[in-house]
Amino acid sequence: GAGVSQSPSNKVTEKGKDVELRCDPISGHTALYWYRQSLGQGLEFLIYFQGNSAPDKSGLPSDRFSAERTGGSVSTLTIQRTQQEDSAVYLCASSHKQSNTEAFFGQGTRLTVV
Amino acid sequence: QKEVEQNSGPLSVPEGAIASLNCTYSDRGSQSFFWYRQYSGKSPELIMFIYSNGDKEDGRFTAQLNKASQYVSLLIRDSQPSDSATYLCAVNRQAGTALIFGKGTTLSVSS
Numbered sequence: 001g002a003g004v005s006q007s008p009s010n011k012v013t014e015k016g017k018d019v020e021l022r023c024d025p026i027s028g029h030t031a032l033y034w035y036r037q038s039l040g041q042g043l044e045f046l047i048y049f050q051g052n053s054a055p056d057k058s059g060l061p062s063d064r065f066s067a068e069r070t071g072g073s074v075s076t077l078t079i080q081r082t083q084q085e086d087s088a089v090y091l092c093a094s095s096h097k098q099s100n101t102e103a104f105f106g107q108g109t110r111l112t113v114v
Numbered sequence: 115q116k117e118v119e120q121n122s123g124p125l126s127v128p129e130g131a132i133a134s135l136n137c138t139y140s141d142r143g144s145q146s147f148f149w150y151r152q153y154s155g156k157s158p159e160l161i162m163f164i165y166s167n168g169d170k171e172d173g174r175f176t177a178q179l180n181k182a183s184q185y186v187s188l189l190i191r192d193s194q195p196s197d198s199a200t201y202l203c204a205v206n207r208q209a210g211t212a213l214i215f216g217k218g219t220t221l222s223v224s225s
Contacts, residue, residue, distance in 0.1 A: 033213060042120075042202065042217030043158070056212050091157060093213075102148065102160040103204075103213055 002026075004106035006092050012112045013082055021077045021109045025094030033093040033103060034067055034077050043091065049075065082113045117141065118205050118216035126222045133190040135219050137203030140184070146206035147179055147186045151199045152218065158202055162188065193223045 005024040013019050025032050034046040045059035049069045060066070064082075069075040079086055089110050093103040119138050127133045135149075146165055150158035164170045164177040164186065176189040186205075190197055200218040207214075 031210075035215070043215040045212055045214055048212035050210050053210070059212070095213075102163060105157040105159070107157055 004092055004094050004104055006090075006106035006109050008109060009107065010110045010112075012114060015084060015113055016081055018078065018080045019082055019111065021079075021090050021092075021111070023075045023077070023092030023094075023106060025073065025075070025092070026104055027073075029094035029096055029104075030072070031095045031103070032069060032075050033095075034075070035091045035093070036088045037091060037108075038088045046077070046090075079111075082111075084113050087111055087113045116216075117214045118203055120201075120203050120216035120219045122217055123220040124222050125219055126224065127193050129193060129195060129223055129225045131193050131223075133193045133197065133221055133223070135188040135190075135201050135203075135221065137186045137188075137216055138184055139186070139203075139205045141205070141207050142181075142184060144181075144184075144205045144207050147177070148204040148206070148213070149175075149177060149186075149188045150202040150204060150215075152202055153199045161201075190221075193221075195223050195225045197221060198223045 007022045030051045032049040035043040047067045048056040064080045067077045089108040091108045093105045095103040117140050148163045149161045152158040162177045164179045170177045174191045178187045200220045202218040203216040204213050
């Protein structure tokens with residue numbers, strides 16, 4: 001597709017359940033980011049993938065959060081044993097490394113933990 | 115000290131005025147600086163990026179970078195009500211590393 005695609009757009013889950021959020025970056029983009037945005041807040045960095053390099057996981061808030069990127073393309077963010085404080089919009093972005101310019105964002109997944 | 119800091123606002127300006135948005139960063143070695151605009155309920159979109167000290171102009175927008183002071187700003191001339199949004203400053207320490215965002219400044223332009 002032409003842009004970054006995220007699915008699902010909305011997800012409601014019960015506390016304690018696991019969830020998987022998917023991101024399909026722009027074709028050819030080597031860098032992929034996951035951010036979390038709580039209501040009225042800025043973008044909290046979670047994890048960054050760059051090509052075949054080891055991901056920068058420094059932003060993951062707890063060991064309940066993990067992410068993988070298969071084949072250098074699609075990425076999945078997994079949250080285990082969800083808590084109410086995990087409720088937020090999860091945004092994925094991708095960019096070229098070489099140009100070091102803008103990151104293009106998907107429309108996000110709104111996660112609600114009830 | 116947070117890596118990227120912005121005044122959350124709200125910053126209110128009348129239509130036609132100049133809006134000035136400011137951002138400071140903590141890592142002196144940072145190389146790339148970005149301004150994103152985010153409308154309520156939407157994803158961020160890039161307005162401008164700047165790499166070198168000085169000013170960079172694009173239409174009604176001017177980005178200013180002062181690496182010695184670790185300060186980057188965005189000026190919006192002839193502000194319009196459609197400019198009302200949250201403006202996010204983002205910093206990239208070096209090529210191939212994560213892009214870190216500030217919490218954003220909310221701008222309100224009144225007609």
